Amino acid sequence: MTPQIEIASVDKHYGAYHALKDINLTIPRGAFTALVGPSGCGKSTLLRSIAGLESITSGNLRIAGTEMSGVPPRKRDVAMVFQSYALYPHMNVLGNLTYSLRFKGFNKEQARKKADEVAQVIGLTELLERYPRELSGGQRQRVAMGRAIICEPKAFLFDEPLSNLDAALRVHMRMEIRALHDRLGATSVYVTHDQVEAMTMADHVVVMRAGVIEQQGAPLELYDNPANKFVAGFIGSPAMNFLDATVAEDGRSARLEIAGKPVLPLARTLQPGREVTVGLRPEHLRIDTAAPRLQVPVRVVESTGSLTYSTTETEPELMIVEQGRGRYRAGETLPLTIAPEDIHLFDPTSGTAL
Amino acid sequence: MTRLPVPRLFLALAMVLAAIYLFPLYWMYATSLKGQSEIFANPPTFWPRDPDPSIYPETWERRSMGRFLWNSLVIGTGVTALTVLLGTGCAYVLARYRSAWVDLGLFAILMLQVLPASVMITPLYVGFNQLGLLSYPRTAVILAAAGKAIPFYIVLVRATFMNVPRELEEAALVDGNSRWGAFFFIVLPLARNGILVLAILTFMQAFGEYIYAKSIITTQAYQPASVGLSGFLGPNSTDWNGIMAYAAIYVTPIVAIFVILQRRIVAGLTSGALK
Numbered sequence: 001m002t003p004q005i006e007i008a009s010v011d012k013h014y015g016a017y018h019a020l021k022d023i024n025l026t027i028p029r030g031a032f033t034a035l036v037g038p039s040g041c042g043k044s045t046l047l048r049s050i051a052g053l054e055s056i057t058s059g060n061l062r063i064a065g066t067e068m069s070g071v072p073p074r075k076r077d078v079a080m081v082f083q084s085y086a087l088y089p090h091m092n093v094l095g096n097l098t099y100s101l102r103f104k105g106f107n108k109e110q111a112r113k114k115a116d117e118v119a120q121v122i123g124l125t126e127l128l129e130r131y132p133r134e135l136s137g138g139q140r141q142r143v144a145m146g147r148a149i150i151c152e153p154k155a156f157l158f159d160e161p162l163s164n165l166d167a168a169l170r171v172h173m174r175m176e177i178r179a180l181h182d183r184l185g186a187t188s189v190y191v192t193h194d195q196v197e198a199m200t201m202a203d204h205v206v207v208m209r210a211g212v213i214e215q216q217g218a219p220l221e222l223y224d225n226p227a228n229k230f231v232a233g234f235i236g237s238p239a240m241n242f243l244d245a246t247v248a249e250d251g252r253s254a255r256l257e258i259a260g261k262p263v264l265p266l267a268r269t270l271q272p273g274r275e276v277t278v279g280l281r282p283e284h285l286r287i288d289t290a291a292p293r294l295q296v297p298v299r300v301v302e303s304t305g306s307l308t309y310s311t312t313e314t315e316p317e318l319m320i321v322e323q324g325r326g327r328y329r330a331g332e333t334l335p336l337t338i339a340p341e342d343i344h345l346f347d348p349t350s351g352t353a354l
Numbered sequence: 355m356t357r358l359p360v361p362r363l364f365l366a367l368a369m370v371l372a373a374i375y376l377f378p379l380y381w382m383y384a385t386s387l388k389g390q391s392e393i394f395a396n397p398p399t400f401w402p403r404d405p406d407p408s409i410y411p412e413t414w415e416r417r418s419m420g421r422f423l424w425n426s427l428v429i430g431t432g433v434t435a436l437t438v439l440l441g442t443g444c445a446y447v448l449a450r451y452r453s454a455w456v457d458l459g460l461f462a463i464l465m466l467q468v469l470p471a472s473v474m475i476t477p478l479y480v481g482f483n484q485l486g487l488l489s490y491p492r493t494a495v496i497l498a499a500a501g502k503a504i505p506f507y508i509v510l511v512r513a514t515f516m517n518v519p520r521e522l523e524e525a526a527l528v529d530g531n532s533r534w535g536a537f538f539f540i541v542l543p544l545a546r547n548g549i550l551v552l553a554i555l556t557f558m559q560a561f562g563e564y565i566y567a568k569s570i571i572t573t574q575a576y577q578p579a580s581v582g583l584s585g586f587l588g589p590n591s592t593d594w595n596g597i598m599a600y601a602a603i604y605v606t607p608i609v610a611i612f613v614i615l616q617r618r619i620v621a622g623l624t625s626g627a628l629k
Contacts, residue, residue: 053524073527086525090543103530147529157528 003062004029004187005050005155010059012045012211019045021211023059027155027189027204032181034190034202037234042211047157047191052076064154074103079148080157083164085140087132093119093143094128100151118150122180138169145177149184156181158190162197174201195235199223207231229351232279232344238309240279241318244348247274254278254345258314262294267340276354279344282309282321285336287328292335301326310334382605386410386598393594413599421575422582423604425492426561429578432496433503433560438553440500441507446537448508449515460509467505471565474502479569491571495578498566503556514548515541551619558608579604 005027012020020042027033035043048054049061052073061068068076079100087096097118098111106114119125122142132140141161148156158177162170178201181188192198198205199219206216207230215227219235226232232240244257247270253263254276270276297313308326312318312334320334328334345354385393387405413419448456478498479488487494518541526536542549564580571577583604586597612619 051524051528053527072532073524074530074532078528080525080528082521082525084519084521086519086521088522088525088540099526100529147525151529 006062008060033204034198036198037208041208079153081161083160085144156188229346245278277346282319284342285320288337293337409599422579426578430561434557436500445508445511449512463505514545
């Protein structure tokens with residue numbers, strides 16, 4: 001696919017602070033890419049660098065083949081949706097939608113016609129005369145989207161656009177944004193700290209930490225084959241359980257460093273005696289009364305009806321997700337098992353996947 | 355339900371205080387309408403027995419108030435224009451950029467605010483004399499008074515600018531505005547109320563400016579109404595109803611502006627004029 005945004009060896013310094021470290025990222029035309037990571041990881045800085053709101057210290061940034069370092073935001077032909085929506089409070093919805101068109105040589109009727117089309121697409125036709133303060137959160141969100149799509153930009157940049165909405169609306173808008181992206185055939189870059197948003201919306205997920213890209217790839221690829229402990233812990237909810245372990249004498253099983261020293265068979269052979277970090281996803285730990293691999297006492301059981309979350313009494317504690325209502329109560333012992341191919345192994349010092 | 359009498363008590367106290375402060379204003383209007391003998395009557399009359407408004411046109415003519423008020427207007431307008439033009443830009447920069455230098459600048463500005471005009475006038479006078487500015491006395495007063503008004507203006511307009519979210523400007527930049535365009539089309543309209551209120555306050559203050567005008571302007575033809583009023587007052591002055599009529603003519607426009615705009619002024623000062 002043709003690359004729409006190419007980022008090569010980009011660095012960004014704020015004085016002594018190194019915000020982006022050697023970022024390399026290619027975003028194909030028409031792709032939905034999510035930048036995800038904990039706060040302060042540089043994802044917003046990267047997005048703002050693409051928009052031109054931040055300058056990069058070194059490296060190359062191309063949008064649709066044109067070098068963009070030093071080019072002001074207005075000449076980059078991108079659109080941005082902000083976390084606070086950043087609607088102009090002194091203009092009504094129509095004014096907000098058409099504001100960017102006045103810089104692109106549209107006259108009043110053309111702009112009005114375009115605004116009507118966009119309002120149709122995002123369902124705002126009734127609200128064109130309203131002011132932002134008279135709109136609900138979801139409607140404001142929509143206006144912000146409309147303002148972005150009206151100028152048919154080379155790329156849409158989203159900066160945590162859903163974090164100000166309540167949970168139900170967030171799930172709904174998630175689908176709407178993705179549907180809009182598909183309908184417009186747009187190229188989107190989406191910043192979020194919520195891995196669920198990244199996983200559900202994006203074709204390509206970029207996990208960042210401390211100014212570095214830790215791993216990028218298709219959502220399920222990150223879930224199945226995390227490159228390191230950080231990505232493994234960040235992707236998936238509830239988070240992966242990590243336990244210290246030692247590879248047993250046969251090299252094909254690992255002895256966990258929790259009470260009872262249970263042994264789990266591995267899908268591959270490792271050097272006996274080697275220390276490893278074992279990663280077990282809560283949803284991969286199954287209750288197995290016939291041949292349990294490990295027996296752990298339960299401390300807390302929380303059930304939503306469809307799923308039950310159990311937290312164990314062990315040190316460190318384990319989280320187990322079970323379908324349906326839980327059969328075990330706090331204080332009882334859970335018989336657990338896990339398929340060898342579901343066990344993730346990491347180097348305990350570097351955190352890299354083995 | 356029993357309500358504590360405390361809020362009412364405070365309200366009553368506030369009313370009494372307001373009455374004490376407003377009494378001189380009332381006394382000014384009342385005295386201006388009294389006859390010479392009634393002014394000194396004991397006990398005093400609170401409402402003139404025989405109101406005589408003819409004192410107003412008479413004082414206007416006799417004290418050539420037209421010229422004085424014109425000078426006040428020139429000075430007030432000049433100070434306001436200068437303050438708004440220079441202060442708005444300064445306030446914006448100080449609101450948007452953070453660095454040690456900005457903090458230092460703000461501190462210096464607040465220091466300027468602390469120095470009273472009576473202390474500043476001597477060095478200013480000497481300086482203006484050196485520069486030959488004393489030949490343009492009204493311009494000199496405008497510069498001096500604007501210098502006094504700008505710090506106050508900057509500090510408060512800066513607060514207004516800080517209430518305009520930065521993301522709005524960034525949205526404007528991405529939408530196709532230049533830095534200047536974002537300032538003029540997005541930030542300025544949103545800070546308009548705050549700027550307007552402070553411009554009015556600056557004008558009202560400059561309209562009543564006394565110390566600089568009294569010291570710098572020696573030619574009577576260029577003196578503002580405040581200095582003209584003080585010309586009335588001598589050790590043996592007895593023309594109290596003339597003085598009061600003069601004061602009433604001088605003060606009424608300002609009071610009128612304030613009454614008309616007070617809702618906006620109060621709102622602008624307390625809320626930062628936006629949301």
